[in-house]
Amino acid sequence: EHGITRPKGHKVSFHYNSRVEDMHFGKTHPMKPWRLTLTKHLVLGYGLQYAMDTYEAVAAGKDQVRAFHDPDYVDFLAEVSPDTFPALCEVERYAAHIPERTPQDTVDLGPFNLSTSPGADCPVFDGMSTYLFLYTGATLAATNQLVTGQSDVAINWSGGLHHAHKSEASGFCYINDIVLSIIDMLRVYPRVLYIDIDVHHGDGVEEAFQRQPRVMTLSYHRYGPYDETGHRFFPGSGHLNDVGLKGTVGEHFALNVPIASGIDDRQYTTLFQSVTGRAIEAFKPSAIVLQCGADSLGGDRLGQFNLNIKAHGECVAFVKKTRLPLLILGGGGYTARNVARAWCHETALTTDNTLPEKIPLDIIPRPEAFSRKSHGNGLLFPPFPRTHPNDCKDIDLEFMIKKLDH
Ligand code: ZLM
Ligand code: CA
Ligand code: ZN
Numbered sequence: 156e157h158g159i160t161r162p163k164g165h166k167v168s169f170h171y172n173s174r175v176e177d178m179h180f181g182k183t184h185p186m187k188p189w190r191l192t193l194t195k196h197l198v199l200g201y202g203l204q205y206a207m208d209t210y211e212a213v214a215a216g217k218d219q220v221r222a223f224h225d226p227d228y229v230d231f232l233a234e235v236s237p238d239t240f241p242a243l244c245e246v247e248r249y250a251a252h253i254p255e256r257t258p259q260d261t262v263d264l265g266p267f268n269l270s271t272s273p274g275a276d277c278p279v280f281d282g283m284s285t286y287l288f289l290y291t292g293a294t295l296a297a298t299n300q301l302v303t304g305q306s307d308v309a310i311n312w313s314g315g316l317h318h319a320h321k322s323e324a325s326g327f328c329y330i331n332d333i334v335l336s337i338i339d340m341l342r343v344y345p346r347v348l349y350i351d352i353d354v355h356h357g358d359g360v361e362e363a364f365q366r367q368p369r370v371m372t373l374s375y376h377r378y379g380p381y382d383e384t385g386h387r388f389f390p391g392s393g394h395l396n397d398v399g400l401k402g403t404v405g406e407h408f409a410l411n412v413p414i415a416s417g418i419d420d421r422q423y424t425t426l427f428q429s430v431t432g433r434a435i436e437a438f439k440p441s442a443i444v445l446q447c448g449a450d451s452l453g454g455d456r457l458g459q460f461n462l463n464i465k466a467h468g469e470c471v472a473f474v475k476k477t478r479l480p481l482l483i484l485g486g487g488g489y490t491a492r493n494v495a496r497a498w499c500h501e502t503a504l505t506t507d508n509t510l511p512e513k514i515p516l517d518i519i520p521r522p523e524a525f526s527r528k529s530h531g532n533g534l535l536f537p538p539f540p541r542t543h544p545n546d547c548k549d550i551d552l553e554f555m556i557k558k559l560d561h
Contacts, residue, residue, distance in 0.1 A: 157202030162507040165307035165478075168300045169204070169502070170293040171195065172212040175313050178286045181278050185456055185489045186327045188286070193495035193524055194312055197534075198502050200519040206506035208306070212293035212313075214285070215335075219295060223334045223363060225322035227252065228267050232329060233284055240271055240279045252322060259385070268323045277324035287330045290314050294332035294484065295339065301442065301480040302343040308481045308505050312498050315446040315484030317357040318390060326355065326389055327487075333444060334363040336482060337370055340442055344480070345369060348440035350431060351376070352470050353448020353486040354458040356393030356411070360446075366405040371438045375427065375451075377459050378413030379546075388459070395555070410434060412555060416459035417545035420466035423451075427470050429556055435477060443479050447471060447501060448486030449494040453539030456489035461543060464497045464535045471501045481505075492524050496534055510534055 173195070178188040198204065220229045227248050235243060243249055244265050252266040262272035271279050290313040297309035314336075316328035333349065337360070340347045349364075351357035351374040364370035377388045399409035412430055414423075450458035452467060475481060483505065488494035503510045512533040516522035526532050 157205065159202040159205045159506075159508055161206050162505075166305070167207040167308045167310065167506050168297060168306040169198075169207045169209045170212050170297045170300075170309065170311045171209070171313065172289050172293060175286050175289050178280065178282050180280055180327070181273060184278065187489070187491055188313075190488060190491035190494040191313055191485075193491050193521065194498045196519045196521060197495050197499035197514070197525075200515045201499065201503065201510050203499070203502050203506060203508065206508055207310075207502075210296055210300075212289055212296055212311070214288035215291035215295055215330075219335065220288070220291060220330055222338050223321060223331060224319075228322040231267060231269075232287055235269065235279055235284060237271060237279055237281060240265065240269075268325060269329075276326055277329060283329075290316065291330045291332045291335060294336050294482075297482055298336040298339045301482060302340060307478075308475070308483060310483045310502060310505065312485040315353070315448060315486030317351060317353065317446055317448075317486060318355070318359045320359055320362065325359065328359065331359045331363065333357075333360050333446060333484065337364065337444060340444075341369060344441035346371070346438060346440045347442050347444060348434065348438055349373065349444045349446070350474060351446040351448070351486075352427070352451055352467070353446055354451040354455070354460055355388075355448065355487060356390055357446060358390050358392045361393075361397075361399075361409050361411075364405065365400040365409065366403045368404045368408050371408045371410065371434060371440070373410040373412070373431065373434050375412045375414060375423075377416060378411075379415060408438075414460070414550070415546035417541070417543040418460050418462070418547045418550075419545060420461075420463055422547055422550055423460070423462055424466050424469055426550060426552060426555070428473055429552060431470075431473065433556060440479060442481070443474055443477065444482045444484065445471065445474050446484050446486045447498065449488030449497045450486075452488070452490070452493050452497060453541055453543075454490055454493060457487065458489070459543045461539065461541050461545070463539065464493070464500055467497050468500050468504055472504050475505055492530060493539075495524075500534060512536065
């Protein structure tokens, strides 16, 4: 009746726990875990659960998180809540991590770049520990499916938090589940390629493996000069010349594709396929981690690209064609209805299903999220407001590709 079939020749696992849905970063904070609820509604509404093995995620253990993060930071994350925050700030081993205040700071920062001030990128909110250890647990379970050969593709839309550092939260990211996953993969795979199509630079992952020639990181992101407020587009790193840590064996194992605002489907697809194709050819990865941040879509609240869902999905399809073990993660994405559409479409294409354009509004719990004419009421073709000028003109593709030749 639903017309969904299991893929032939490969197995897909889907990792999720609905408890992440109730989390609130704060009233107007752009990161809304509710987008994961909408994604789930579409995935189940279309019947994609019949094409995959679905697993309820369990929380990661502190010991697992310590494989990358500072032990003090891990303890702090495990204990912190709006109620415990003030007392924890007084504890000496945590207080030592309070950053010095700079004139640019608009909020009071506590240890590890966390804050209870409204307006903070990384707020302390109710249920935060539960949320962090759950999205991490889901990524680690997905990773385990791949390294044990039980699945060929594993998906966790609640993961992909690429900005978190060893002992610091950054840009809505607290635990770097991607780094933890790659550390596990390195026990089994000789080489891991990390690809990041979030509109922001995947700085936390790049930094973690800057000395590691067995991991190549490749990020596509908005990058530009300082604006009127003295800021670059977050996080401000990821220049074309940034190719890994100079003078170490990790040099040349980071690749960055900085992009101006307004890039469209045709330009992005050409760029993505040529650069990714060349990276795969040269690096010969044994497995791939793909961060699918949906803030690179047109009409995103924070992003400045003009991609449609079809082009975003073509990146996933292109990577899947390698038939290498593949971990698919979420990331950014701030216009919830479009995030859900993109990630549902991408779940379908990894299972070799093509979904009808007409969303099954009669069986999903929140049909109003997808039925507004002005927002488009189909799966792939919401008419995005193209709010960002195309500053890309003609991208110097030749130049970017030449960067790969060493
Ligand atoms: N101010 N509230 C992408 C992470 C992007 C740093 C400038 C905070 C916001 C943003 C927070 C409720 C991923 C910066 C911004 C205003 C210093 C960023 C709270 C609106 C709000 O309304 C907001 C009061 C907040 C934060 C906008 N922050 C927009 N952009 C970036 C971080 C994460 O998609 O890559 C992966 C998940 N931060 O630009 C400031 C410099 C803090
Ligand atoms: Ca990126
Ligand atoms: Zn982002």
